[in-house]
Amino acid sequence: MNSLIILAALGLIILFSEIFNFKKIIFPIVFAGIIAAIVAALGDWNNSASYFNNMIRTDNYAVSFSVLILFITLLWFVMSSSMFEDQETRTDYFSLIVFSLIGALVMVSFTNLIMLFLGIEILSISMYALAGSKKDNLASNEAAMKYFLLGAFTTGFLLFGIALVYGITGSFNTDQISEYIMSTGHSSSPVLIAGILLILTALTFKIAAAPFHFWAPDVYQGAPTPVTAFMSSVVKTAAIASFLRLFGSAFAGPSEFWIATLWVISAITIVLGNILAVYQTNLKRMLAYSSISHAGYMIMSVIALNEKAASSLLFYTAAYGISSLAAFMVLLIVSSKSGTEEISGLRGMFSKNPIMASAACIAVLSLAGIPPLAGFFAKYYIFSAALQSGYTGLVLIAVAGSLVGVFYYFRIIINIFESNVQMNDLGVNVFNKAFLLICSLLALLFGILPGLIIDAI
Amino acid sequence: MIYYKEKCRFDNSQNKAGQAKKIDKMGAGSMILLILCGVAFSAGGIILSRILSRSSYNPQKGQTYECGVPTIGKSLVQLNVGYYLFALLFLIFDVELVFLYPWAVVVKQVGWPALIEVLVFLFILFLGFLYAHKKGALKWM
Numbered sequence: 001m002n003s004l005i006i007l008a009a010l011g012l013i014i015l016f017s018e019i020f021n022f023k024k025i026i027f028p029i030v031f032a033g034i035i036a037a038i039v040a041a042l043g044d045w046n047n048s049a050s051y052f053n054n055m056i057r058t059d060n061y062a063v064s065f066s067v068l069i070l071f072i073t074l075l076w077f078v079m080s081s082s083m084f085e086d087q088e089t090r091t092d093y094f095s096l097i098v099f100s101l102i103g104a105l106v107m108v109s110f111t112n113l114i115m116l117f118l119g120i121e122i123l124s125i126s127m128y129a130l131a132g133s134k135k136d137n138l139a140s141n142e143a144a145m146k147y148f149l150l151g152a153f154t155t156g157f158l159l160f161g162i163a164l165v166y167g168i169t170g171s172f173n174t175d176q177i178s179e180y181i182m183s184t185g186h187s188s189s190p191v192l193i194a195g196i197l198l199i200l201t202a203l204t205f206k207i208a209a210a211p212f213h214f215w216a217p218d219v220y221q222g223a224p225t226p227v228t229a230f231m232s233s234v235v236k237t238a239a240i241a242s243f244l245r246l247f248g249s250a251f252a253g254p255s256e257f258w259i260a261t262l263w264v265i266s267a268i269t270i271v272l273g274n275i276l277a278v279y280q281t282n283l284k285r286m287l288a289y290s291s292i293s294h295a296g297y298m299i300m301s302v303i304a305l306n307e308k309a310a311s312s313l314l315f316y317t318a319a320y321g322i323s324s325l326a327a328f329m330v331l332l333i334v335s336s337k338s339g340t341e342e343i344s345g346l347r348g349m350f351s352k353n354p355i356m357a358s359a360a361c362i363a364v365l366s367l368a369g370i371p372p373l374a375g376f377f378a379k380y381y382i383f384s385a386a387l388q389s390g391y392t393g394l395v396l397i398a399v400a401g402s403l404v405g406v407f408y409y410f411r412i413i414i415n416i417f418e419s420n421v422q423m424n425d426l427g428v429n430v431f432n433k434a435f436l437l438i439c440s441l442l443a444l445l446f447g448i449l450p451g452l453i454i455d456a457i
Numbered sequence: 458m459i460y461y462k463e464k465c466r467f468d469n470s471q472n473k474a475g476q477a478k479k480i481d482k483m484g485a486g487s488m489i490l491l492i493l494c495g496v497a498f499s500a501g502g503i504i505l506s507r508i509l510s511r512s513s514y515n516p517q518k519g520q521t522y523e524c525g526v527p528t529i530g531k532s533l534v535q536l537n538v539g540y541y542l543f544a545l546l547f548l549i550f551d552v553e554l555v556f557l558y559p560w561a562v563v564v565k566q567v568g569w570p571a572l573i574e575v576l577v578f579l580f581i582l583f584l585g586f587l588y589a590h591k592k593g594a595l596k597w598m
Contacts, residue, residue, distance in 0.1 A: 015587075016584070194488060
């Protein structure tokens with residue numbers, strides 16, 4: 001709870017910095033503010049309390065995902081420092097990012113459907129603006145427009161779903177909703193089913209799962225690379241965490257029909273995301289499709305819905321967030337130096353930039369799920385959670401999907417190690433090298449000691 | 458936080474309780490009826506006006522309605538749309554008013570804390586206004 005207040009104050013301080021002209025030193029202030037928010041969030045550990053008339057509860061689930069989101073944002077700030085170089089716009093971007101973090105934290109700690117809606121909106125509206133932050137770039141404008149129109153449309157779905165659920169249960173509170181459904185046995189009421197499916201549609205749109213994934217490749221490709229990295233790590237983590245929180249608490253009672261729906265969505269997402277990624281030549285677009293397929297794996301934890309679901313999802317989002325940040329960092333450096341976002345732009349990277357090339361390889365191998373990296377154990381825990389609940393067929397599809405995934409991830413590695421072409425020295429600065437090193441070490445560390453995260457909740 | 462499936466299988470014997478009946482009546486039938494009524498309402502208006510209205514075709518009908526004399530030259534010229542910034546700033550005061558009305562209703566019961574809270578709220582809104590001013594949103598271009 002204190003972390004929310006700290007972030008809100010931090011956002012206001014950023015606005016102050018524009019008014020009173022101390023925006024030159026705003027970067028360390030933001031950094032310190034987010035570290036303070038992490039500390040404040042950790043203070044709520046094992047100390048569950050409700051705030052705002054039972055609208056937010058800081059249980060261990062909320063705390064662990066809040067800390068993960070804030071930590072990934074810290075790493076993201078290191079990665080995207082190039083975005084904040086322009087003095088004209090830096091306060092805009094800083095405040096939008098911090099305000100979107102408030103939305104993300106609300107999304108992982110809500111106990112009230114209105115709070116869920118509010119969190120999604122706070123997060124989304126900042127992202128719409130950030131996606132279009134390259135004002136003179138047509139692709140960026142297109143990305144913002146597409147994201148905004150489709151996002152606003154699905155928000156309507158979410159609200160309609162919430163209204164229908166409220167109509168049946170008479171409450172916005174997730175505990176009361178589940179209590180009501182269980183005590184009266186209204187799980188077969190068509191209005192309730194329609195409401196739950198509408199909410200499910202809206203949330204699967206936010207995590208870009210098929211068949212609601214069409215916006216993702218265009219938006220991911222058009223938005224500035226740091227914003228894309230933020231969307232694919234922080235936003236995706238917050239959305240899937242709120243998904244599990246809502247469907248694991250409020251709608252856990254009538255689970256048969258929406259699990260059947262999610263089963264199909266997850267299978268389609270894994271198959272479609274992986275197969276379409278094979279055909280991409282643009283690295284950014286390929287990472288977009290890979291993030292779609294990862295959304296499919298993440299949904300498997302919601303389908304499993306057992307005591308392993310939350311911890312395996314936390315591990316998966318952590319592993320995926322770190323690896324995808326590293327991958328986007330490599331893309332950012334290469335595209336800013338060579339001006340191309342094609343996979344062929346990576347050719348021969350190893351000879352002159354060995355540190356960056358190895359970091360890229362570790363990130364990509366972790367995304368593909370090769371042991372002993374974090375990505376392997378992330379998939380392992382998610383699959384074992386799904387197997388425990390008896391979804392063998394889905395796990396078979398997922399394993400086949402990740403085999404396809406290995407194919408296109410290895411194409412990146414083949415390009416990096418190509419010896420015929422010589423790439424120039426990219427002149428990576430110390431900060432970026434340190435960032436890549438930290439990401440690689442974390443991917444290794446979580447792979448060797450998965451208990452660090454998996455036993456946390 | 459999370460209820461698991463095993464716990465959540467509700468007892469079917471409770472299902473037979475009479476209180477369930479009332480809401481079950483607003484089930485699939487009424488949903489479909491609502492959708493049909495919605496479609497019929499909007500489609501009916503269009504169809505009815507088609508049937509009832511007399512159709513006439515003259516060149517005047519294709520003209521822009523009541524918009525002055527015919528234009529000289531192209532009407533597709535570039536306009537400065539800078540005024541939208543003022544409209545956006547107006548939103549700040551709009552939001553302020555929306556919250557001040559319910560505040561005014563309860564301020565007497567709540568007392569001093571309400572005054573302080575609304576001052577904090579106004580301060581944050583004012584900060585946003587100041588930020589926009591600093592960014593040059595109020596300059597006429």
